[in-house]
Amino acid sequence: MDPRLEGEFIAVVNAGSSSVKLSMFSLHAREQVGSAPPLRLELHAQVEGLGTQPHFEARHADGSPAGQRDWPVHHLPHDQAIDHLVAFVQEEFPRIEMLGIGHRVVHGGTDFDQPVVVTPQVLSQLEALVPLAPLHQPHNLSPIRRALSGLPGLAQVACFDTAFHRTQPQVAQPYALPYALYESGVRRYGFHGLSYEYIASRLPEVSPRLAQGRVVALHLGNGVSACALERGRSIGSSMGFTAVEGLPMGTRSGSVDPGVLLYLMDQKGLDARALERLLYQQSGLLGLSGVSSDMRTLLASDVPRARLAVDVFVHRIVREIGALAAELGGLDGIVFTAGIGEHAQVIRQRVMAGCAWLGLVPQAPGHDQRPTPPHAATRLSADSSRCEAWVIPTDEELMVARHTYRVLAGGA
Numbered sequence: 001m002d003p004r005l006e007g008e009f010i011a012v013v014n015a016g017s018s019s020v021k022l023s024m025f026s027l028h029a030r031e032q033v034g035s036a037p038p039l040r041l042e043l044h045a046q047v048e049g050l051g052t053q054p055h056f057e058a059r060h061a062d063g064s065p066a067g068q069r070d071w072p073v074h075h076l077p078h079d080q081a082i083d084h085l086v087a088f089v090q091e092e093f094p095r096i097e098m099l100g101i102g103h104r105v106v107h108g109g110t111d112f113d114q115p116v117v118v119t120p121q122v123l124s125q126l127e128a129l130v131p132l133a134p135l136h137q138p139h140n141l142s143p144i145r146r147a148l149s150g151l152p153g154l155a156q157v158a159c160f161d162t163a164f165h166r167t168q169p170q171v172a173q174p175y176a177l178p179y180a181l182y183e184s185g186v187r188r189y190g191f192h193g194l195s196y197e198y199i200a201s202r203l204p205e206v207s208p209r210l211a212q213g214r215v216v217a218l219h220l221g222n223g224v225s226a227c228a229l230e231r232g233r234s235i236g237s238s239m240g241f242t243a244v245e246g247l248p249m250g251t252r253s254g255s256v257d258p259g260v261l262l263y264l265m266d267q268k269g270l271d272a273r274a275l276e277r278l279l280y281q282q283s284g285l286l287g288l289s290g291v292s293s294d295m296r297t298l299l300a301s302d303v304p305r306a307r308l309a310v311d312v313f314v315h316r317i318v319r320e321i322g323a324l325a326a327e328l329g330g331l332d333g334i335v336f337t338a339g340i341g342e343h344a345q346v347i348r349q350r351v352m353a354g355c356a357w358l359g360l361v362p363q364a365p366g367h368d369q370r371p372t373p374p375h376a377a378t379r380l381s382a383d384s385s386r387c388e389a390w391v392i393p394t395d396e397e398l399m400v401a402r403h404t405y406r407v408l409a410g411g412a
């Protein structure tokens, strides 16, 4: 056994709507550089396609395969996926000492603007937020609940997608609804904060100008959102009260006229559950195309509605960049991240073409290649471009590990 794999570890759980990811980070005090916690990824394991085609895959830090498995079913419960991941990790690392487990939790509401050690009291506060993130929060909380009872001595740290956006000015937070609703928590929270926080943490090394400037970061994954960063702090976002507002996503609609929902209730007899299914599971790229929620499939398809779905996707992103650039009072750069942002060159090129009016000049054709090292940033804009464009691969799990380390070290 590799001697590196003995010692102290932090585990990170990112339990999403259709996947569960478990990452193992070891601590190497000798490797501490500056204020960055001395964390090193040792293993990343995940079960994807829980509701369609469950597939398990584990990789070592260098990308080499550590294991894989398929299930001959179309639905694998989240708990079963977690059991499989935990058993796999225990077999891989039989002799380690766990310092704690960090969890990505989508919603922290108004109470949590920092990562927190989960107590039974905190857990019940987080459970009260389930209706605000029905696709995510129950899955985020289930592994915490199980760890609290199964591993009572081990710290569970919740890290929130909403927390990074608590710096937004007050004017960006209310809807123009009666103020009492705002006071009761019906307000714009913003999501994907761990991803944006990671991107902000990379900016000083990637582009000092952007670290000090005005940036629109685009998290284009299965969930899709945009965030306005001013000097690395969030001042605006496309997602609001729930992770369904804003841009079209894999299966979520993004913003629709609320009048559409009233019409569907009044005239088509849809109730709340039917609307939830419509907005969260049957819309977005899937609903428009009728083909798939997966961008790879749409880009390879000749079906006219698949093209329409991609066109609408790009159109809405370009429009959102304009809105966030206005919020920032100008734009120094855009950053692409997450599955589509990191891998779909054609989407990046079309979005950049829509930003010509903001002074964005792309590199000469052929230059937009994805970087080879997994976390390397790539510049997509010409050196002369007033507005820069970059790909920065995101790392929500590392951000959770950093927060967990800081909380456990007592310096949150």
Ligand SMILES: Nc1ncnc2c1ncn2[C@@H]1O[C@H](COP(=O)(O)OP(=O)(O)O)[C@@H](O)[C@H]1O
Pocket (backbone or CB within 6 Å): 016, 019, 220, 221, 222, 223, 250, 293, 294, 295, 296, 297, 299, 338, 339, 340, 343, 344, 345
């Ligand atoms: N090579 C690629 N080209 C185009 N799209 C891609 C590519 N690789 C992944 N994607 C897209 O990324 C999206 C998933 O993003 P990801 O960030 O992995 O999602 P999640 O939110 O589930 O973590 C899917 O639409 C997928 O098609």
Ligand SMILES: CC(=O)OP(=O)(O)O
Pocket (backbone or CB within 6 Å): 016, 017, 106, 136, 161, 191, 192, 221, 222, 223, 224, 243
């Ligand atoms: C908040 C959100 O949309 O998360 P995800 O991209 O994991 O679905």
Ligand SMILES: [Mg+2]
Pocket (backbone or CB within 6 Å): 221, 222, 223, 338
């Ligand atoms: Mg995601």
